[in-house]
Amino acid sequence: xxxxxxxxxxxxxxxxxxxxxxxxxxxxxxxxxxxxxxxxxxxxxxxxxxxxxxxxxxxxxxxxxxxxxxxxxxxxxxxxxxxxxxxxxxxxxxxxxxxxxxxxxxxxxxxxxxxxxxxxxxxxxxxxxxxxxxxxxxxxxxxxxxxx
Amino acid sequence: xxxxxxxxxxxxxxxxxxxxxxxxxxxxxxxxxxxxxxxxxxxxxxxxxxxxxxxxxxxxxxxxxxxxxxxxxxxxxxxxxxxxxxxxxxxxxxxxxxxxxxxxxxxxxxxxxxxxxxxxxxxxxxxxxxxxxxxxxxxxxxxxxxxxxxxxxxxxxxxxxxxxxxxxxxxxxxxxxxxxxxxxxxxxxxxxxxxxxxxxxxxxxxxxxxxxxxxxxxxxxxxxxxxxxxxxxxxxxxxxxxxxxxxxxxxxxxxxxxxxxxxxxxxxxxxxxxxxxxxxxxxxxxxxxxxxxxxxxxxxxxxxxxxxxxxxxxxxxxxxxxxxxxxxxxxxxxxxxxxxxxxxxxxxxxxxxxxxxxxxxxxxxxxxxxxxxxxxxxxxxxxxxxxxxxxxxxxxxxxxxxxxxxxxxxxxxxxxxxxxxxxxxxxxxxxxxxxxxxxxxxxxxxxxxxxxxxxxxxxxxxxxxxxxxxxxxxxxxxxxxxxxxxxxxxxxxxxxxxxxxxxxxxxxxxxxxxxxxxxxxxxxxxxxxxxxxxxxxxxxxxxxxxxxxxxxxxxxxxxxxxxxxxxxxxxxxxxxxxxxxxxxxxxxxxxxxxxxxxxxxxxxxxxxxxxxxxxxxxxxxxxxxxxxxxxxxxxxxxxxxxxxxxxxxxxxxxxxxxxxxxxxxxxxxxxxxxxxxxxxxxxxxxxxxxxxxxxxxxxxxxxxxxxxxxxxxxxxxxxxxxxxxxxxxxxxxxxxxxxxxxxxxxxxxxxxxxxxxxxxxxxxxxxxxxxxxxxxxxxxxxxxxxxxxxxxxxxxxxxxxxxxxxxxxxxxxxxxxx
Ligand code: SF4
Ligand code: SF4
Ligand code: SF4
Ligand code: SF4
Ligand code: FES
Numbered sequence: 001x002x003x004x005x006x007x008x009x010x011x012x013x014x015x016x017x018x019x020x021x022x023x024x025x026x027x028x029x030x031x032x033x034x035x036x037x038x039x040x041x042x043x044x045x046x047x048x049x050x051x052x053x054x055x056x057x058x059x060x061x062x063x064x065x066x067x068x069x070x071x072x073x074x075x076x077x078x079x080x081x082x083x084x085x086x087x088x089x090x091x092x093x094x095x096x097x098x099x100x101x102x103x104x105x106x107x108x109x110x111x112x113x114x115x116x117x118x119x120x121x122x123x124x125x126x127x128x129x130x131x132x133x134x135x136x137x138x139x140x141x142x143x144x145x146x147x148x
Numbered sequence: 149x150x151x152x153x154x155x156x157x158x159x160x161x162x163x164x165x166x167x168x169x170x171x172x173x174x175x176x177x178x179x180x181x182x183x184x185x186x187x188x189x190x191x192x193x194x195x196x197x198x199x200x201x202x203x204x205x206x207x208x209x210x211x212x213x214x215x216x217x218x219x220x221x222x223x224x225x226x227x228x229x230x231x232x233x234x235x236x237x238x239x240x241x242x243x244x245x246x247x248x249x250x251x252x253x254x255x256x257x258x259x260x261x262x263x264x265x266x267x268x269x270x271x272x273x274x275x276x277x278x279x280x281x282x283x284x285x286x287x288x289x290x291x292x293x294x295x296x297x298x299x300x301x302x303x304x305x306x307x308x309x310x311x312x313x314x315x316x317x318x319x320x321x322x323x324x325x326x327x328x329x330x331x332x333x334x335x336x337x338x339x340x341x342x343x344x345x346x347x348x349x350x351x352x353x354x355x356x357x358x359x360x361x362x363x364x365x366x367x368x369x370x371x372x373x374x375x376x377x378x379x380x381x382x383x384x385x386x387x388x389x390x391x392x393x394x395x396x397x398x399x400x401x402x403x404x405x406x407x408x409x410x411x412x413x414x415x416x417x418x419x420x421x422x423x424x425x426x427x428x429x430x431x432x433x434x435x436x437x438x439x440x441x442x443x444x445x446x447x448x449x450x451x452x453x454x455x456x457x458x459x460x461x462x463x464x465x466x467x468x469x470x471x472x473x474x475x476x477x478x479x480x481x482x483x484x485x486x487x488x489x490x491x492x493x494x495x496x497x498x499x500x501x502x503x504x505x506x507x508x509x510x511x512x513x514x515x516x517x518x519x520x521x522x523x524x525x526x527x528x529x530x531x532x533x534x535x536x537x538x539x540x541x542x543x544x545x546x547x548x549x550x551x552x553x554x555x556x557x558x559x560x561x562x563x564x565x566x567x568x569x570x571x572x573x574x575x576x577x578x579x580x581x582x583x584x585x586x587x588x589x590x591x592x593x594x595x596x597x598x599x600x601x602x603x604x605x606x607x608x609x610x611x612x613x614x615x616x617x618x619x620x621x622x623x624x625x626x627x628x629x630x631x632x633x634x635x636x637x638x639x640x641x642x643x644x645x646x647x648x649x650x651x652x653x654x655x656x657x658x659x660x661x662x663x664x665x666x667x668x669x670x671x672x673x674x675x676x677x678x679x680x681x682x683x684x685x686x687x688x689x690x691x692x693x694x695x696x697x698x699x700x701x702x703x704x705x706x707x708x709x710x711x712x713x714x715x716x717x718x719x720x721x722x723x724x725x726x727x728x729x730x731x732x733x734x735x736x737x738x739x740x741x742x743x744x745x746x747x748x749x750x751x752x753x754x755x756x757x758x759x760x761x762x763x764x765x766x767x768x769x770x771x772x773x774x775x776x777x778x779x780x781x782x783x784x785x786x787x788x789x790x791x792x793x794x795x796x797x798x799x800x801x802x803x804x805x806x807x808x809x810x811x812x813x814x815x816x817x818x819x820x821x822x823x824x825x826x827x828x829x830x831x832x833x834x835x836x837x838x839x840x841x842x843x844x845x846x847x848x849x850x851x852x853x854x855x856x857x858x859x860x861x862x863x864x865x866x867x868x869x870x871x872x873x874x875x876x877x878x879x880x881x882x883x884x885x886x887x888x889x890x891x892x893x894x895x896x897x898x899x900x901x902x903x904x905x906x907x908x909x910x911x912x913x914x915x916x917x918x919x920x921x922x923x924x925x926x927x928x929x930x931x932x933x934x935x936x937x938x939x940x941x942x943x944x945x946x947x948x949x950x951x952x953x954x955x956x957x958x959x960x961x962x963x964x965x966x
Contacts, residue, residue, distance in 0.1 A: 052252030053365045068362040081286065082253040082362050105252045 034096045034111040037089055038140035039132045047077050047133070048108035051084035055100035055109050063093040064100060087129040091117050107148035112140050157223040166219045173201055173214040176227060183227055184236065184265045186243075186351045187303035188215035191408065192312050198243070198303050200265070202235040203227050211235045233269070240270040246281040247352070248298040256353030258366040262301065281326065289319075290337030291882030292344065292358055292416055297329045300354035306330060306346035313409070314342040315542045315564060330354070341535050341867055344415030348399060348408075357396065359416050359879045364388065364395040372784040373400060375771055376414040377469070377656050377764040378873075381514070381536045382773025383410050387765060387784040393422050394765060394784055404515045405777065411535035413867055416879035418765060421785065423876040425747055427760035428789025438758070443790060443800070446757050451804035453740050457712040459487025459692060463702045466719030467493035467661035468654065470794050471769035471781060473817040475657070475664035477795035477809060478717060479672060483665075484688040485807045489696030490705075492668050493661035494654075496724045499700035499948055502635040503626045507674070508653040508662060509836040510775045512618050518543040522614035525553045526638050527576060527625025528652045531560050532865040532934075534774060550610045554579050554634075555624060556862045557890065557932045558925040567607040569599055572927055573860045573952060576625055577633025579604075584641040587612045598927070617645045622652040624864055627726070629951035651836075652774070657764075660772035663825055663834050668696035673825035674837035680824065687820060689807070699725075700948075706734035713740045717794060718761065720872050722750035728943040729913060744797060749872050750938070760791035767793050769814040776834035857911060857954035859895060861945060862932045869936030887918040887940030890932035891957065896922040899959050906960040909933065911953050914944035917960070931955055 019026055029035070040048050051068030069085035077083035100109050119125045137144035153168040159176050166175040171194060176183050186198040196216040203214040206224035211232060214225070226232060244266065251257040283297040302321070307330065310318040318340035322331050332338045347355045369388035376383045376397070383406035387394045397418050399410040430446035431438040454462065464482050467475050475493070482491045497503035517523070517540035531538045538561060545551065550566045553559050558570055571579045578596040586608030595601045611617055619642050625634040642649045654662075665672035671680035671693075681693040697705055705711050707730065714734075725731045735741065735754050743755040752758045764771065766787040770778050792800075795817065799809040811817045822828045827835060868874065868884035875881050889909060891901065901907050901920040908917050909931060918933065918940045926932045935942045946953050 050253050051362065052257065053368070054252065057258075057365070057367045070362050080250065080253045 029113050029115065031113075033113050033115070034098045034101075035113045035115040036091065036111070036117055037094075037100070037127070037132055038110050038112050038134045038142075039084075039087060039108055039129070040110055040134050040140055040142050041137040041144060042079070043137050043144045045137060046079055047083060048106045049084045049087065049104075050078050050080050050082050050106055050108070051087075052082070052105060054103045054105060058099045058103040059094075060097060060099065061093045061095050063090045064088070065090075084129065087132060089127045089132060090125065091127055092122060092125045105148070107142075107146060110140060110142050155219050155221040155223075157219050157221065157225060159225045160227055168219075170219050171215055172203060172205075172212075172217045172219050172223070172225055175219045176203075176214065176225070181227055183214050184269050185215060186261065186265075186301060187305060189305055189308075189349055192305070192308050195304060195308065198301065199239050200236070200243075202232055202239065204229050204232050236269040237271040240266050241274060241276070243301050244270070244274055245276045246298070247301065248280060248296075250299075251353075253362075254296075254299065254353035255356040255360060255362065256299075256350075260353060261351040283329070286356075287331075288358070289332055290339075290343075292412060292879050293338050293347070294356050294358050294361065295330065296354050296356070299352045300330055301352055302328050302330075303351055305349045305351065306355055309342075309346050309349060310340065312546070313345070313539060313542065314340065315538075315545075315561065316340045316342065318343055319346065341411050341413075341531055342409065342539070344412050345399070345409050347415075357416070359419065360396045364390045369395060371398075372782050374765065374781045374784060375773075375779040376410065376418075377771050377781065378413050378417050379411075379534055379867075380655055380658065380774040381405065381534050382771065382775075382777055382779055383414050383536055384779070385410065385414060387418070389784050392785050394418055404513065405773065405775075405779075406536050407539070409536060409539055411867065412883065413535065413874075413880060416883075417874060417877045419878060419880075420747075420873045420876035421763055421765045422788075423747075425876060426788040426791065427746060427748060427752075427758065428791060429760060430790070431748075431752075431755075431758040433756045443792070446759060447801055447804050450742055450757055450801060453713055454486060454805060460490065460696075461710070461712040462486050462488045462715070463490035463697070463705070463711055463713075464488070464666075464715040464717065465492060465495050465699055465702060465721060466715075466717040467491075467664075467666040468656040468658040469718030469764070470657060470661065471764065471767055471771055471814070472657065472660040472664055472778065472821065473769040473814045474767075474794035475661045475666050476672060476817060476821050477798050477811070479665035480688050480691075480809060481798040481802055482715075483684075483693075484691035485802045485805055485809065487692050489668055489692050489694045490702050490711075491666055491696060492699040492702060493658060493666040493719075495699050495719045495721055496726060497699055498627050498631075498726045499704075501627055502631045503623075503653065504698050504700075506626070506635065506649075506651045506653075507836050507838050508651050508774075509659045510620075510650040510652070511648040511836045512650050512775070513833070514540060514773075514775050514777075516616070517541055517618060518547075520544045520549050520614075520616050520618040521547075522550045522552065522611050522617040524611060524617065524619045524641070525551065525555065525559065525565075526580065526619070526621040526634060527555055527628060528620045528622025529555065529557070529559060529624065529865055530620070530622075530652075532867045533622060533652060535867055550607075550614070552583075552607045552611065554583070556628075556926065556930060557624075557864060562925075566610070567603055569604070569607075570925075570927060571596060571599065573862055573930060574629045575599075576628050577630035577637060580634050580637035580641070583608055583611075584637045584644065587641055587644045611641070611645060614645065617647045618650065619645070619647055620650045620652045624862070626651075626653065627863070648838075654774065657771040659774055659776055659834070660770070660778075663772055663776075663828070664821070668698055668701075671824075672821065673828075683824060687824065703730050703734045706738050709737045711738060713742065714738055715742045715744065716751055716755075717744045718746075720745070720749040720751050722754070723871065723938055723941050723943065726943055727946050727948040728941060730948065731943075744794060745872075746791070747872050747876070759797055760789065761797065762787045762791050762793045766791075767814075770818060770830065772834060776836060778828060778830055778832055778834065780830060857956045859929055859931045859955050859957060861909070861911065861942075861953040861955045862926065862930050863942045863946070863953075864932055864934055866934035866936060869934060871936045871938055874936070875938065884937070885919075887916070887937035888921050888934070889918045889957070890921045890923055890926050892924055892926050892928040892930065893922050894928040895931075895957070896920060899957055901957065901959040908958045908960060909945065909955050910958065911945040911947075911955045913947050913953075916940035916942070916944060920957075920959070931957055 067086040202211040384400035384402035
């Protein structure tokens with residue numbers, strides 16, 4: 001009994017681990033943390049995503065919708081013949097398992113560190129392609145020069 | 149029949165017996181043992197090109213290709229020893245050396261035999277580090293097909309399809325070894341009516357469809373099993389649906405109809421379904437223009453107009469685009485609710501032509517065409533009208549069948565036609581009489597000019613000695629100036645050879661419309677109206693059982709002011725009727741025109757009320773093919789806006805007229821039809837009922853060329869055209885190209901027209917502008933002009949009171965001196 005109480009008291013006088021969120025925030029999440037998705041770009045600004053829909057079929061919660069289209073010389077969006085014309089992720093359905101990132105053959109889709117995902121409507125939680133695409137190469141935190 | 153000799157062999161320890169002549173691969177597959185293949189296709193003889201199907205055979209030093217190896221007695225075969233596995237891995241590694249592995253951007257990804265077999269039998273890694281074969285890609289091979297030469301594994305399936313199955317040699321192999329590639333002869337756009345099938349059988353993503361490019365993945369698609377209604381063969385199809393859109397059409401296996409093939413109209417011709425031009429809301433004419441309105445208002449207006457007239461002053465035309473159930477409810481609506489006997493689906497029939505005297509459809513089963521030993525095509529351009537039937541005939545020719553053709557334009561399949569009798573317009577009857585005489589054994593009477601008598605005698609001999617002859621008569625013959633003569637001679641020939649005459653007439657569900665009673669003079673099921681009267685009265689209440697007017701007579705009545713209301717359901721009269729001027733005159737005298745269709749056709753543009761209808765791919769029910777086979781169609785998508793199914797529209801209208809037509813769905817209608825139509829059942833064949841042949845109602849008049857119109861017009865069929873539906877299916881519209889006409893080089897020379905140049909064809913009635921095609925497949929003095937191009941409607945040139953239409957062709961731009 002005494003032994004047990006000793007443990008209790010030891011913890012009682014340690015500083016608390018709990019963070020008073022959202023007033024207080026932890027400095028950073030772990031590097032392998034899986035937060036919101038980004039569609040990343042190559043260094044030259046080309047989209048990595050080729051609209052292959054592998055993320056769609058692998059996703060266990062069926063959160064992703066992709067509609068592919070064909071690149072033309074005048075409108076070259078990605079490398080190769082195919083690109084994603086539409087890309088939507090329902091962040092409400094997503095369970096942040098990261099399988100989409102694992103399946104992606106070009107390393108286009110990645111899960112970032114941002115975890116503050118909330119909205120006032122369901123519709124606002126369906127992230128569309130402009131919301132998902134990183135604003136400039138590397139802004140999601142991934143090296144745009146990486147292989148995949 | 150004598151027992152086929154069998155052999156006994158052992159595969160993977162299982163003792164199997166197989167017919168002599170089967171291959172080890174076939175024996176194994178039948179026993180449920182999987183052997184991977186690429187080049188072998190069970191509809192074609194083995195080739196042994198890919199080496200994927202390796203097996204170990206005891207007492208044979210090397211691995212053997214099981215697709216070419218005939219099973220022999222006592223053979224001991226292994227499909228899964230380490231040696232076989234090593235062989236399979238080596239072959240796959242070898243095939244992948246030059247394969248780009250761009251599965252993520254490849255349309256075959258997810259349904260690719262190369263992917264699947266690599267997963268299952270492949271080594272998992274490659275030792276190849278050198279540069280892969282690098283071709284420019286993708287290569288466009290015409291409007292339908294895209295080729296990626298890097299992905300091709302040179303299995304030759306597509307090439308052999310063109311040689312063995314379709315006979316069109318559309319794709320060929322070029323170069324050797326490392327630089328081997330598939331392409332079209334002279335790298336021209338692919339010339340085929342069946343190229344979609346090569347996409348289906350290509351085991352990799354080398355051949356893909358332009359219309360399906362990056363549209364969907366197999367896991368996005370919901371397959372809906374249905375039937376193609378575009379020509380009348382009734383091929384079994386599967387619509388792949390993503391969301392509310394049909395992404396592609398694929399063949400479904402049906403051994404009695406299309407086997408596993410389709411034509412390109414079936415593959416690419418369903419794109420019109422989600423076209424933005426589809427009618428979404430009822431339209432009403434107000435102050436000269438159309439306004440969108442509600443169903444309520446549109447139906448009230450029609451009902452009040454019908455209320456102010458008597459039954460027999462109402463008529464209905466059309467119906468070949470309906471399902472059986474729609475057609476049946478239409479028959480009921482017009483006979484029992486409106487009380488008119490004037491209904492006819494044969495809107496494109498020429499007045500007084502034998503078209504109206506015969507029953508459309510085939511008595512011969514489609515599958516039996518492959519067993520025929522002699523096929524006679526009388527004014528029937530089989531590949532342009534019922535393309536998939538040609539694939540059966542091609543099989544018959546492989547077995548040595550003789551094809552005899554009596555046509556005014558040489559057939560596309562002329563390479564396989566043993567006797568092609570190319571006749572002048574109006575001489576077909578004489579050719580047929582001579583042929584019938586010769587079959588009968590009497591010396592042929594005077595053969596028409598330009599027809600070889602010895603050839604006639606030889607053809608007749610082949611036909612006379614055939615044990616399974618098939619005779620087909622088509623629209624070109626029935627509409628010909630000597631159509632009655634051709635029909636009589638064909639009938640005579642059939643009697644002599646003990647076969648029946650197949651009337652190759654009617655698009656879409658024309659057979660079903662006939663069976664459902666959309667005819668003026670017969671009841672559902674082809675029975676006499678008087679015989680069926682009491683049964684019909686029991687089912688429908690009071691109705692009119694008189695015989696009504698045929699389609700041409702309905703138009704005449706309208707011209708004479710004898711009609712108050714005309715319903716046009718699923719037909720574009722302006723383009724379908726043989727003589728456009730008569731339709732215009734009829735419309736001008738018609739107080740009220742209702743059109744029920746999916747698009748604002750030319751006919752609909754002249755209507756007072758237009759009701760938006762669903763198309764076959766949006767409906768549940770049944771359709772009937774040219775051989776009388778009743779098959780299911782299923783709603784793949786739900787249809788645009790407020791569009792409704794045809795029978796539901798008529799039922800709603802009946803309610804406005806104070807009568808009840810109430811069905812819970814197509815099944816209930818179908819069940820009621822079963823009581824009235826003997827032999828009706830899903831996947832059963834309805835018989836063709838041959839009415840006793842009428843006599844020509846008008847003596848044939850010799851035609852004489854009028855001054856200034858030196859050429860004779862031959863209207864005909866083209867599989868790919870630009871009509872209401874086809875012009876809205878982009879691939880088909882591209883395949884069809886601009887309207888064209890075929891001229892003999894001699895005639896082209898006199899008017900200075902060059903191939904592909906614009907010409908104007910003028911008759912006493914009107915003129916159309918088309919592009920000239922110059923070829924000796926038509927005789928000098930004739931111009932062949934395909935129907936179905938709404939921009940160059942043949943019926944503006946034709947006056948049905950004249951047996952022959954004489955025209956003049958003028959080049960728009962003089963040909964450049966060569
Ligand atoms: S993280 Fe998992 S659940 Fe979320 S979108 Fe990707 S695959 Fe789907
Ligand atoms: S994100 Fe990756 S897996 Fe998803 S469609 Fe794009 S390339 Fe394919
Ligand atoms: S294109 Fe396809 S079907 Fe034709 S040879 Fe190449 S892999 Fe075979
Ligand atoms: S042959 Fe006729 S029914 Fe068959 S796919 Fe072609 S158009 Fe459709
Ligand atoms: S399948 Fe036997 S060699 Fe190709």
